[in-house]
Amino acid sequence: MPLFNQMEELNNLLTLMRLQNNYIHELNKLIYAAVSDMTLANNHQFSEFVNHFSEFAHYHFSSEGYSQAAQLVQAYHYILLERLLDGQVLAAAEQMELAIGHLEMAAREMQVRFSPQIMLLTQGILLMEETQLKIIETLEAFLESAHPAPQLQN
Template identity: 80%
Template sequence: MFNQTDEINNLLTLMRLQNSYISEINKLIYAVISDMTLANNHEFCKFVNHFLEFSHYHYNSEGYSQAAQLVQTYHYVLLERLFDSQVLAAAEQMELAIGHLEMAARDTRIRLNPQILLLNQGILLMEETQLKIIETLEALLQSSNPAPQFQN
């Protein structure tokens, strides 16, 4: 049980770090959206939409994790539901957002915007943190996987 508590605490730490990254990326998005080149770029708008979806899933997954910690509920089903419904959905939206940001950055006017460079760096940090969240949650799932029940 002690090891699982540490793993849950590590997961929450990673999710809080991700919250900080999300907050900083949101500030950058708000700063650059007034640039009409970006505001009128279809791919950048899609990036923003997918990033907002990623944020939504991330915040929901953090809520699940905090609930698990508060009630000391380390059940496999709860962790599996968190992984399937929130963490993987967040990762999928992040990947879509990254793809659209990369496509938007193909436009030279957008690529040269210093805020876009910061967005790219921030997104890479977030992607790395999301991978660590997934790895930590996978380890938790593996360590709490119930032994199969065999019937006679």
């Protein structure tokens, strides 16, 4: 099977896994709300449904294969994010800082200061700087939160 098809199938599987988790979460909220209704809480069949659904969720989340797949996805996302925050991104940010410094020095000269192009460039590059910093901060936050947990050896 071509690599592209495998990646597409893996993405579809991961989407289904996330969807399944969302369904379980939403159904748990509905069950919690329904249990407060005494008519449902005293109904034997509803109680059995809750018991079996709880067991299903327990088996679903404790599945070794499922857990390993989730850990692999977490590690994969960490590596992907780490690659996004590579030396090129940081070098680009440094070059932007240098460009801003030079633009600010140019804007200090009287004949350049009131040029409409300089004013627009200054506003534009400051917005770009803010966006670049937000991208780097977000990637760093993702890396911190997505850092794969160390595996304990038995």
